[in-house]
Amino acid sequence: MPQELRAVDWTGSGLALIDQTLLPHRHETMAVHDVDTLVDAIQRLVVRGAPAIGAAGAYGVALAIIEGEREGWTEAEVRAAVARVREARPTAVNLMAGVDRVMTRFAEGLDAVLEEAAAVQREDVAANRAMGAFGADWLLAKLQQAGVERPLRILTHCNTGALATAGWGTALGVIRELHARGRLEVVYADETRPLLQGSRLTAWELVQEGIPHYVQADGAAAGTILRGEVDAAIVGADRIAANGDTANKVGTVGVALACADAGIPFLVAAPTTTVDLATGTGDEIHIELRGEAEVLEWAGVRTAPAESRGHNPAFDVTPGRLVTGLVTERGVLEVSAGELPGDRLNMGRSVSSSELR
Numbered sequence: 001m002p003q004e005l006r007a008v009d010w011t012g013s014g015l016a017l018i019d020q021t022l023l024p025h026r027h028e029t030m031a032v033h034d035v036d037t038l039v040d041a042i043q044r045l046v047v048r049g050a051p052a053i054g055a056a057g058a059y060g061v062a063l064a065i066i067e068g069e070r071e072g073w074t075e076a077e078v079r080a081a082v083a084r085v086r087e088a089r090p091t092a093v094n095l096m097a098g099v100d101r102v103m104t105r106f107a108e109g110l111d112a113v114l115e116e117a118a119a120v121q122r123e124d125v126a127a128n129r130a131m132g133a134f135g136a137d138w139l140l141a142k143l144q145q146a147g148v149e150r151p152l153r154i155l156t157h158c159n160t161g162a163l164a165t166a167g168w169g170t171a172l173g174v175i176r177e178l179h180a181r182g183r184l185e186v187v188y189a190d191e192t193r194p195l196l197q198g199s200r201l202t203a204w205e206l207v208q209e210g211i212p213h214y215v216q217a218d219g220a221a222a223g224t225i226l227r228g229e230v231d232a233a234i235v236g237a238d239r240i241a242a243n244g245d246t247a248n249k250v251g252t253v254g255v256a257l258a259c260a261d262a263g264i265p266f267l268v269a270a271p272t273t274t275v276d277l278a279t280g281t282g283d284e285i286h287i288e289l290r291g292e293a294e295v296l297e298w299a300g301v302r303t304a305p306a307e308s309r310g311h312n313p314a315f316d317v318t319p320g321r322l323v324t325g326l327v328t329e330r331g332v333l334e335v336s337a338g339e340l341p342g343d344r345l346n347m348g349r350s351v352s353s354s355e356l357r
């Protein structure tokens with residue numbers, strides 16, 4: 001089921017995006033045939049999740065070429081439109097990387113651009129499947145060493161499933177793999193304020209597959225962890241710096257701090273396309289500040305006094321020292337133990353999990 005769920009699809013003349021602002025109550029697809037609509041869809045989180053917006057950005061290059069032919073744009077105007085897609089959101093490196101990778105084929109024309117965009121999408125699904133296996137292997141081995149043989153209780157934050165990727169999911173892909181192996185007892189899904197990617201999207205994906213779960217308030221996560229109700233937490237990422245500092249949905253660093261205090265694994269699952277070796281540390285990561293209204297109201301109803309202002313960072317940065325393991329399609333890096341992406345992920349070489357463990 002999840003591998004058939006495609007947040008981003010190319011229709012031959014444009015994009016078909018699952019409108020994630022409508023889930024879980026309405027499952028509708030938005031047709032996108034121009035760049036401005038795609039930029040708006042990325043900024044309103046119609047399509048969201050680092051790898052998913054990376055795929056959308058990749059196909060956005062094709063969209064700009066087609067719209068340019070339709071509107072009689074110059075090459076400079078097409079390139080300017082591509083830049084608008086690339087800059088639609090600042091934190092998830094996958095968006096820039098997806099656009100930049102496809103632009104290497106720009107001079108060859110539309111067919112080559114579409115071929116490269118399809119490769120971005122195809123490779124992400126394969127990476128997620130590999131990540132799921134590596135992550136499940138690592139978790140089961142580590143927890144068995146700690147005497148935990150029973151099915152696992154996993155906490156996750158935000159949505160990192162098929163909706164956030166080209167298919168299967170990153171952190172949720174590991175959770176799917178544990179479930180498939182009969183080694184998952186329950187998932188605690190943080191609702192993930194203010195846009196509720198956890199209660200609206202992760203819960204929806206888990207219901208589709210009958211995976212047992214609780215939705216909990218973000219503020220409940222630390223207590224759930226410190227009370228010993230969770231064996232591990234696993235989250236996604238939007239940008240991972242060369243030293244292992246990780247930008248992810250706001251609220252993630254609190255989960256990591258609680259895991260550190262409780263002495264349980266805190267895992268980040270992300271394809272190597274989310275690792276940005278050009279960013280040395282988390283201090284250099286641009287954290288998207290979103291509109292105040294998202295925290296001051298819900299469904300158009302004001303929840304805070306009219307005089308209140310809203311502070312709405314979309315992400316926070318978890319220091320690498322709190323990241324027990326970075327699960328990639330090339331294996332697991334034990335970041336807090338000193339295995340840094342910048343040193344260990346030779347980006348041109350596939351590495352087995354044992355080599356990285």
Ligand SMILES: CSC[C@H]1O[C@H](OP(=O)(O)O)[C@H](O)[C@@H]1O
Pocket residue numbers: 045048049050051157158159160161164165170171197235236237238248249250314
């Ligand atoms: C597969 S990683 C998805 C990653 O992206 C989410 O952010 P957003 O919903 O704002 O696009 C969140 O940080 C997830 O961990």
